[in-house]
Amino acid sequence: MARVVPPAMRIATCVSLLLASGAGAAELVLLPVPAGKPVFLTDVSDDGRVVVGNASTEYFFWTRDAGVVYIGGIAPGSQGAGGTGRISANGALIAGGALNDDGKAEASRYSIADTMWTSGPGLGGSCDITSTSAYGMSADGAVVVGGGYAASCGTFRAFRWDAASGSMATMQSWFGWSGRANAVSGDGATVVGWQADNTGVRRPCFWRSSGTSWVQTRLSSPTGTSYTLYGEANAASSDGQVVVGQATIAGIQQPFRWTQAGGTVGLGTATDPALPGFAVDCSGDASRVLCFFRAGPPPTSGNGFMWIADRGYVPLEQLAEEAGVVVPEGTRLSLPLAMSADGLTVVGTGRDTVKEIDVTFVLDLRPSKPTCPGDINDDGDVNGVDLGILLGSWDQSGAADLNHDGIVNGIDLGILLGNWGPCP
Numbered sequence: 174m175a176r177v178v179p180p181a182m183r184i185a186t187c188v189s190l191l192l193a194s195g196a197g198a199a200e201l202v203l204l205p206v207p208a209g210k211p212v213f214l215t216d217v218s219d220d221g222r223v224v225v226g227n228a229s230t231e232y233f234f235w236t237r238d239a240g241v242v243y244i245g246g247i248a249p250g251s252q253g254a255g256g257t258g259r260i261s262a263n264g265a266l267i268a269g270g271a272l273n274d275d276g277k278a279e280a281s282r283y284s285i286a287d288t289m290w291t292s293g294p295g296l297g298g299s300c301d302i303t304s305t306s307a308y309g310m311s312a313d314g315a316v317v318v319g320g321g322y323a324a325s326c327g328t329f330r331a332f333r334w335d336a337a338s339g340s341m342a343t344m345q346s347w348f349g350w351s352g353r354a355n356a357v358s359g360d361g362a363t364v365v366g367w368q369a370d371n372t373g374v375r376r377p378c379f380w381r382s383s384g385t386s387w388v389q390t391r392l393s394s395p396t397g398t399s400y401t402l403y404g405e406a407n408a409a410s411s412d413g414q415v416v417v418g419q420a421t422i423a424g425i426q427q428p429f430r431w432t433q434a435g436g437t438v439g440l441g442t443a444t445d446p447a448l449p450g451f452a453v454d455c456s457g458d459a460s461r462v463l464c465f466f467r468a469g470p471p472p473t474s475g476n477g478f479m480w481i482a483d484r485g486y487v488p489l490e491q492l493a494e495e496a497g498v499v500v501p502e503g504t505r506l507s508l509p510l511a512m513s514a515d516g517l518t519v520v521g522t523g524r525d526t527v528k529e530i531d532v533t534f535v536l537d538l539r540p541s542k543p544t545c546p547g548d549i550n551d552d553g554d555v556n557g558v559d560l561g562i563l564l565g566s567w568d569q570s571g572a573a574d575l576n577h578d579g580i581v582n583g584i585d586l587g588i589l590l591g592n593w594g595p596c597p
Contacts (some may be wrong), residue, residue: 199496202535203504204241211250214520214533215258216511219312221518221537222577223264223285232258232269234285235535236577246271246290247278247302254278256306261314262359262514265570265579268310268317275299280307280319282336285579286570293317293334294341300326308354311361312411312514318364320353329353331380333364333387344380345389352378352389355418356408359457359514363413365406377406377418377429395422395437402437404429408455411514415459417452428452428464428480442466443478443486452480453509456516463512463519473524473531477509479516489519489536496538503527506534545596547589549573555592563589 204212214226214235224235227248235241247254247270256278259268264285271281271290277299279292295304298321305321315337320329323343331344331354346352347368354366362382367375368391380387394402404420416431422439426449431437442450444466454463460482467475477489489506493499500506509521519536547555549562549572566573566581575585 199493199498199539200535200537201493201498201500202237202537203501204235204533204535212531212533213249213522214510214535216260216310217513217518217520217535218260218264219262219514220264220572221513221535221539223260224520224535225258225260225267225269226520226533227258227269232267232283234260234264234267238577244283244285244288244290246281246283249306252278252302254303254306255308256280256319257308259307259310259317261310262312263314263571264577266310266314268307268314270306273304275304276302277304278302278306280305280317280321280332280334282314282317291336293336294339296321296323296330296332296341296343298322298324305332308366309356309364311357312359313361316357316361318354318357318366320366331364331366333357333380335361342387344387347389347391354380355405358409358413359411360413363409363416365409365416365418367405370401374403375405376402377404377416377420377431379406379409379413379416381413392416392420392431392437395439396435398423406431407451407453410455410459411457415455417455417459417462419449419451426450428462430455430459430462440464440480440486443480443488444476448475454511456512457514461512461516463509463516465508467507473505473507473522475507477506477519477521477523479519492538493536496540498536498538501525504532506536545592546575547592548596549575549589553596555589555594555596559589 212228216225230251232246233241233243249256256270267283270278273279273292281290281292283290306319307317308319317334329351331352333342350369352368354364357364364380368378378391380389394400402420406416406418408417428440428450448466450466452464462480465475465477478486490500503526506523512519517538549559563573573581575588
């Protein structure tokens with residue numbers, strides 16, 4: 174069922190603080206959090222231009238040009254609903270929750286161009302307000318994964334919704350116990366999450382298609398050990414060949430990477446071994462893993478890190494400094510929640526230890542380059558090649574959407590023609 178957000182979408186009054194400037198430049202954008210209203214940035218498009226999040230009761234997206242645009246829906250925590258806002262690689266589609274015809278929160282997709290939520294088919298059941306909750310989205314936005322109820326309150330099931338075909342698949346469950354999908358690989362073929370055991374404790378796992386069903390693989394302990402691995406899988410590489418998450422390994426909760434060849438490999442700790450570690454996302458090639466370490470509440474009390482294959486854990490504040498970005502004194506990028514496929518844009522929630530308030534942040538590590546509107550293929554000229562790309566993307570979204578309003582149209586054509594010729 175499609176539900177349309179009222180045409181007069183509301184723009185938030187919070188003002189962005191840009192600490193470096195220039196299109197394509199490394200920068201840190203801080204969005205103040207309204208008092209008493211928790212705000213979380215939970216995903217970002219591949220180019221770092223469109224960010225999705227939720228504030229109190231509804232979802233929003235943010236761009237540098239438009240600021241914060243509220244889009245409705247039933248945000249995580251609102252009336253007990255679950256889920257995590259996700260966005261497609263091109264920034265055109267958002268996965269989240271919206272009310273279905275029965276007034277239940279259902280995993281849904283929102284089109285920025287159409288300003289419309291479209292609810293998924295559900296699994297047939299509900300508990301309180303929740304039917305299904307979205308937690309992950311494929312790169313093209315066609316596949317949404319998460320968890321929901323096939324009957325009334327009780328066992329929770331992982332699902333994979335293919336919005337292109339309309340199919341809704343329930344993931345295989347070990348002995349029928351609860352499970353949930355936390356994410357899906359960019360190609361939509363590998364679903365990752367957790368499976369509860371008979372004691373209710375979560376175990377990391379993934380699902381892949383086998384004929385007409387989805388077969389579950391529960392991750393095992395690292396090679397050379399024999400204990401049961403407890404934790405969750407939270408992300409996968411674009412091709413699904415690498416899975417990341419957190420688990421208790423050798424008595425320490427820490428981030429891990431899993432591959433078919435190497436099995437589960439713990440990444441160790443970045444600070445005090447007593448602080449639990451969480452892996453929340455990875456780059457498309459899984460060479461970078463986004464993590465945070467914290468002892469407990471509040472959510473922003475810990476510290477954020479990027480695990481890099483040839484460097485180990487690097488504090489996010491240090492990565493910002495290396496990119497020429499000034500992080501205000503006392504600001505900690507402590508709760509990173511997602512990053513772009515290239516690992517160069519990180520979004521999340523942090524804390525200002527001076528003002529004793531939370532802040533949401535967009536950390537862009539991309540190097541500065543000259544602005545050349547209309548040079549879609551980035552070859553240094555605005556010419557017929559760029560025009561062909563734009564015309565081929567008409568009424569769609571993507572790189573040819575030069576004013577970043579979610580659709581390629583005459584406005585973008587005017588920008589391209591106005592910049593015809595060699596780039597400055």
